[in-house]
Amino acid sequence: MNWQLMWDSLPRMLGGMGLTLQLIGGSLALGAVVAFAVALLRLSGNRPVEWIAGAYVFVFRGTPLLVQIFLIYYGLGQFEFVRDSILWPVLREPMWCAILALTLNTGAYTSEVLRGAILSVPQGQIEAARACGMSRALAFRRIVLPVAVRQMLPAYGNEVILMVKASSLASTITLMEITGIARRMIAQTFAVFELFIVAGAIYLILNFVASRLIKYAEWRLTPYLRARA
Amino acid sequence: MLELLSFGPNGWGGQLLTGTAMTVAVAVSAFAFGIVMGSLGASAKLSHSLILNALADVYTTVVRGIPELLVIYLLFFGGNGVVSAIASAFGYDGRVELNAFTIGVVAVGLISGAYSTEVIRGAVRSVPFGQIEAARACGMGRWLILRRVLVPQTMRFALPGLGNVWQLTLKDTALVSVTALAELMRATHLAAGATREPFLFYSAAAVLYLALTTVSTILFDRAEQTANRGVRRA
Numbered sequence: 001m002n003w004q005l006m007w008d009s010l011p012r013m014l015g016g017m018g019l020t021l022q023l024i025g026g027s028l029a030l031g032a033v034v035a036f037a038v039a040l041l042r043l044s045g046n047r048p049v050e051w052i053a054g055a056y057v058f059v060f061r062g063t064p065l066l067v068q069i070f071l072i073y074y075g076l077g078q079f080e081f082v083r084d085s086i087l088w089p090v091l092r093e094p095m096w097c098a099i100l101a102l103t104l105n106t107g108a109y110t111s112e113v114l115r116g117a118i119l120s121v122p123q124g125q126i127e128a129a130r131a132c133g134m135s136r137a138l139a140f141r142r143i144v145l146p147v148a149v150r151q152m153l154p155a156y157g158n159e160v161i162l163m164v165k166a167s168s169l170a171s172t173i174t175l176m177e178i179t180g181i182a183r184r185m186i187a188q189t190f191a192v193f194e195l196f197i198v199a200g201a202i203y204l205i206l207n208f209v210a211s212r213l214i215k216y217a218e219w220r221l222t223p224y225l226r227a228r229a
Numbered sequence: 230m231l232e233l234l235s236f237g238p239n240g241w242g243g244q245l246l247t248g249t250a251m252t253v254a255v256a257v258s259a260f261a262f263g264i265v266m267g268s269l270g271a272s273a274k275l276s277h278s279l280i281l282n283a284l285a286d287v288y289t290t291v292v293r294g295i296p297e298l299l300v301i302y303l304l305f306f307g308g309n310g311v312v313s314a315i316a317s318a319f320g321y322d323g324r325v326e327l328n329a330f331t332i333g334v335v336a337v338g339l340i341s342g343a344y345s346t347e348v349i350r351g352a353v354r355s356v357p358f359g360q361i362e363a364a365r366a367c368g369m370g371r372w373l374i375l376r377r378v379l380v381p382q383t384m385r386f387a388l389p390g391l392g393n394v395w396q397l398t399l400k401d402t403a404l405v406s407v408t409a410l411a412e413l414m415r416a417t418h419l420a421a422g423a424t425r426e427p428f429l430f431y432s433a434a435a436v437l438y439l440a441l442t443t444v445s446t447i448l449f450d451r452a453e454q455t456a457n458r459g460v461r462r463a
Contacts, residue, residue: 064438070418071432075427075431168298179299196299
């Protein structure tokens with residue numbers, strides 16, 4: 001075991017941390033917006049809209065993320081009209097392609113989690129809100145959504161961890177985040193195990209922090225469970 | 230354009246189908262390996278040995294906590310070294326080369342096994358303890374209880390969870406393409422590069438993966454129905 005090499009590789013690996021965090025943060029934030037919209041569409045009661053939203057979820061959950069990344073990064077650039085459009089400066093960048101693919105992927109999974117959580121809100125609470133004179137929109141904003149968000153947190157925590165791991169696939173389209181740097185350094189030094197341990201430890205710490213943050217959010221959002229104890 | 234997907238001399242249909250077959254082969258082998266690892270992991274986690282508990286905990290935490298790609302790189306770059314070291318310890322001097330298929334199966338199987346461990350552990354725990362006591366009271370030995378009481382019911386309880394693990398495993402095989410194993414993703418990559426039609430070929434790959442996941446959903450639903458045929462529903 002080459003400890004010196006492990007220690008020396010740390011600053012370079014941590015240099016990729018910024019990119020990893022940007023990928024995770026960007027795709028989780030945008031993915032939440034997508035998930036919210038898709039969950040609402042799937043519960044809209046309009047058959048064609050529900051079908052389209054369902055097809056989106058089916059396709060993105062049923063195919064590997066790597067296919068989605070390559071389809072966006074390599075596939076879209078093949079078309080003249082994409083290259084001529086105003087979106088090209090965005091779609092040309094591997095960073096934005098990776099964020100777009102991760103966003104669409106997590107959006108599909110999270111929308112299912114959110115949809116289940118919205119459906120799990122007891123009907124009686126909605127009826128009570130309506131009986132108090134709240135409009136449907138107000139009842140959704142004040143009653144359904146807060147309860148649903150709290151309900152979905154454990155499952156969403158799994159999704160966050162999946163995203164931390166999924167961000168490593170960005171290295172396949174030239175992005176030098178932690179896995180990309182680890183791969184390059186392994187190819188240079190052949191110190192496979194040492195570098196694997198360093199990179200793996202960084203991901204484990206990231207996932208540990210992520211799961212703690214979700215636990216903390218859960219704790220904050222369930223004061224009624226604490227008071228009783 | 231569709232000619233490119235056909236089976237003729239100018240088409241890549243044959244390569245894509247061979248790749249799909251390879252993907253299925255890797256996924257099935259890795260899933261089977263994963264179930265073996267998962268059974269070992271679950272029995273380690275349920276045993277009363279603190280060392281085995283700790284080992285299994287480290288296995289599931291580490292493998293589930295780091296990116297799949299990193300695990301595949303570890304075996305791709307490091308696997309041959311380990312095997313050669315083991316071989317030379319047994320007095321074999323020469324270089325042992327693992328082929329890409331073995332590396333892919335072991336890497337994806339290790340990942341699959343970590344998830345299977347938790348599924349199988351949960352399934353074993355949901356067999357009511359009274360049944361094991363009853364079996365013991367009837368005079369059954371450990372192995373007979375395992376074979377007649379525990380395993381049949383564990384398989385039934387584990388089926389939905391293992392269905393999820395199978396879908397994960399199937400999709401994880403796409404990552405094995407970084408080791409140049411000619412599975413579906415790799416075949417698609419080559420076809421896309423050679424024809425300069427990446428959109429067409431990656432879409433075709435997406436459709437093929439969707440077909441695989443859809444068929445497996447149906448098969449697992451059937452298996453669940455069969456497994457639960459003797460269970461009364463409320």
